[in-house]
Amino acid sequence: xxxxxxxxxxxxxxxxxxxxxxxxxxxxxxxxxxxxxxxxxxxxxxxxxxxxxxxxxxxxxxxxxxxxxxxxxxxxxxxxxxxxxxxxxxxxxxxxxxxxxxxxxxxxxxxxxxxxxxxxxxxxxxxxxxxxxxxxxxxxxxxxxxxxxxxxxxxxxxxxxxxxxxxxxxxxxxxxxxxxxxxxxxxxxxxxxxxxxxxxx
Amino acid sequence: xxxxxxxxxxxxxxxxxxxxxxxxxxxxxxxxxxxxxxxxxxxxxxxxxxxxxxxxxxxxxxxxxxxxxxxxxxxxxxxxxxxxxxxxxxxxxxxxxxxxxxxxxxxxxxxxxxxxxxxxxxxxxxxxxxxxxxxxxxxxxxxxxxxxxxxxxxxxxxxxxxxxxxxxxxxxxxxxxxxxxxxxxxxxxxxxxxxxxxxxxxxxxxxxxxxxxxxxxxxxxxxxxxxxxxxxxxxxxxxxxxxxxxxxxxxxxxxxxxxxxxx
Numbered sequence: 001x002x003x004x005x006x007x008x009x010x011x012x013x014x015x016x017x018x019x020x021x022x023x024x025x026x027x028x029x030x031x032x033x034x035x036x037x038x039x040x041x042x043x044x045x046x047x048x049x050x051x052x053x054x055x056x057x058x059x060x061x062x063x064x065x066x067x068x069x070x071x072x073x074x075x076x077x078x079x080x081x082x083x084x085x086x087x088x089x090x091x092x093x094x095x096x097x098x099x100x101x102x103x104x105x106x107x108x109x110x111x112x113x114x115x116x117x118x119x120x121x122x123x124x125x126x127x128x129x130x131x132x133x134x135x136x137x138x139x140x141x142x143x144x145x146x147x148x149x150x151x152x153x154x155x156x157x158x159x160x161x162x163x164x165x166x167x168x169x170x171x172x173x174x175x176x177x178x179x180x181x182x183x184x185x186x187x188x189x190x191x192x193x194x195x196x197x198x199x200x201x
Numbered sequence: 202x203x204x205x206x207x208x209x210x211x212x213x214x215x216x217x218x219x220x221x222x223x224x225x226x227x228x229x230x231x232x233x234x235x236x237x238x239x240x241x242x243x244x245x246x247x248x249x250x251x252x253x254x255x256x257x258x259x260x261x262x263x264x265x266x267x268x269x270x271x272x273x274x275x276x277x278x279x280x281x282x283x284x285x286x287x288x289x290x291x292x293x294x295x296x297x298x299x300x301x302x303x304x305x306x307x308x309x310x311x312x313x314x315x316x317x318x319x320x321x322x323x324x325x326x327x328x329x330x331x332x333x334x335x336x337x338x339x340x341x342x343x344x345x346x347x348x349x350x351x352x353x354x355x356x357x358x359x360x361x362x363x364x365x366x367x368x369x370x371x372x373x374x375x376x377x378x379x380x381x382x383x384x385x386x387x388x389x390x391x392x393x394x395x396x397x398x399x400x401x402x403x404x405x406x407x408x409x410x411x412x413x414x415x416x417x418x419x420x421x422x423x424x425x426x427x428x429x430x431x432x433x434x435x436x437x438x439x440x441x442x443x444x445x446x447x448x449x450x451x452x453x454x455x456x457x458x459x460x461x462x463x464x
Contacts, residue, residue, distance in 0.1 A: 060215075070208055077215060084219035091230040098232075 004133070005141050007201050012145025014193040018116045019153040021190055025116030028107045029154060030179055033161055039154040041100040042107060045089055047147025049111055050120050052085050053078070054143040057121040058136055062128070078121050079112075086112045120146050157186055237290060238266035244286040246279045250354060250375035253277075265291065277301055277374040301374040301389040303358075303367045304464065307343040308399045310362035313414040314339060330383040338412035341401040343386060349378035369464075390464070395446040396431075396453060397464050398423075403436040417460050426455035 018024045025046070032042040057078050065071050090108055093101040101108065111117060124139040160182050169178050242262035249257035253275035255264055264271045265287060273287040280300050288294060318336035322328055326348040329335030335344050345363035357371035358378055367378070369392070379387040386401045398417050402409045406418035419437040431445035432452060439461070441452075453461045 064211070068207060068211075069204065070211060073208055073212065077212060080212070080215060080219065084223055087223055088226050091226055095230040095232050 003201055005138060007197055008138050009141050009145040010197045010200070012142050013149040013152060014190070015195070015197055016146075017149040017153055017190055017193075018119060018146050019150060020187040022119065023187075024119040025114045025150065026183075028110060028114060029157065030176070030183065032104065032107050033154050033158045036155060036158045036162070038100075038103045039158040040151065041097075042104055043147065043151035043154045045093065045100075045104070045108065046111055046114065046117065046150050047144065049082065049085050049089055050117050050143040050147045051140065052088075053082050053117055053121050054124065054139050056081050056085075058124065058128075058139045061125055062136075074122060074125070075118070078118060082117050082121070083112045116146070116150060153186075153190075157183065160186060235263065235266050238262045240290050241265050241287055244279075244283060244290065245276060246283065248278045248354075248373060248375075250278060250373060250377070252373065252375035269293070300392050301376075302369045302372045302392055303349075303374065303376065303378050303387050304390045304397065304399070305343055305349075305365045305367060306386040306388055306397075306399050306401045307341070307364055307384075308415050308460075308462070309339055309342045309413040310364045311345075312362070314342065314363070315412055326381075327383045339402055339409075339416065340412075341384060341386065341403060342413065342416075344384065348381045348383070349387060352377045352381040391443050393443060393446075393448075395443045395448055395464060396441045396450065396461050398439045398441060398461050400438065400460055403438055405437060409437075415458060415460055418458065420457075422455050422457065423452035423461060426451045 012018075016022065019026065019029050028042055028046070033039045057074075060077065060081075061071070061074060065073060065077065086109060089111070090101070093104075093108065120143050124134070124142055127134045128139070161179065164178060164182060173181070238259075239262075242259055245258040245262060247258050251257060253261045255261040255275075261271075261275065265273065269291070273291065273293065274284045276283050276287075277300060315338040316336045317338050318333060320329055320332065320335035322332055322335075324346050326335075326344040326346040329344045329346055334340055335346070337344065343364045345360050345365065347358075347360045347365065349365050350358045350360060354375075354377070355371050355373055357368045357373075358365050359368070360366070365378075365387075367387075374389060376389055379385075379389060384401065390397065400413075400415070400417040402413065402416045404412070406420065409416040409418050417438050419434060419439065421434065421439070423439050424432050424434065428449065428451065429445050429447055431442045431447075432439050433442065434440070441461075448463065450463055453463060
């Protein structure tokens, strides 16, 4: 049990990194990764939403939607729940960390449409359907691991981008083009983790 | 039960539960916002340039709402309109804003200026200033590597023939370019129609002449030509007093080297 939980956690961070190997949640990955501290704040907000969303959607799907043959509603219902949770996170941040609230700006409400969050809640259901031993606990650990994987990707990339600021970049590549190229190279380097989790355990 | 009805009921039920949850948390996590500050912020242009000396439009609005002694006329971007609106919101007398524009006090473009060396280092004025002024013979003039261009958020500055030029139509007078210029040759001047001596070279006439064809030599011909006595000498450089200048243009005609310009 513990071994499988650790495997899920490590896989979510390294081999199945949502940003760098599944390419989900690219918008805030490119938008908020200019500075390391906003990148960390954004990742923590995303992690929090992922955890809450999984905690609500997984039981809802297993105990309400599936028994009533309403599995086809998952996208609609999940988005509804994620949107409400993001609103909630927004209120909390506005009250307790206004500086982070300002720094995140439009990207905070955009977590609603962050496909990484929807991806986390939906892909665990596939795994649950394929293998009954994949329980609610696994889903929660997966959500936490994905959030931390998001943090790792954001912080790594923020470091790369801070270096890019000082580089003499050809005029035609300045701005988004060089950012996308850098993101591709960072993603490529994450390929190196392939199979490492199975090998470890 | 009808599957369609069930689906509709389920989704609306979830919506209702989440709605109630959000209403409650909105009450619990409510943030008190200063109504006056909010109104003032709406009246401000939202350029967040910092010309007022505060951290941005919201910072200025908060300061105005809290402290009555903060002047209502600090926003150079919005000008008199915005000052009047702020005064109306606060219920105080409206003042007038002295609208200013940045001006580069150098016109020594590449063909007019002489060089002592070729500079091939970092493309930055600060770096060039530290290394023999980027090979420029004039130790005071514009280096032309565009630190001010990078600082300008309104894209109002361009470098033309090695000299930065401010477009008055785009300049909002925030003064960020003046702060980054290592030579300190960008001045914030009033928009009034006046004569200007766009030169910063404080050397003696002969040395200035060697370094640049359009430098002010300090010959004082303009001093004598001015009927208003608006021109004075400061460290070998003619300086026009914008308050006294009436814009007659007699100094422009008198200057044999075409240094003085009307703006």
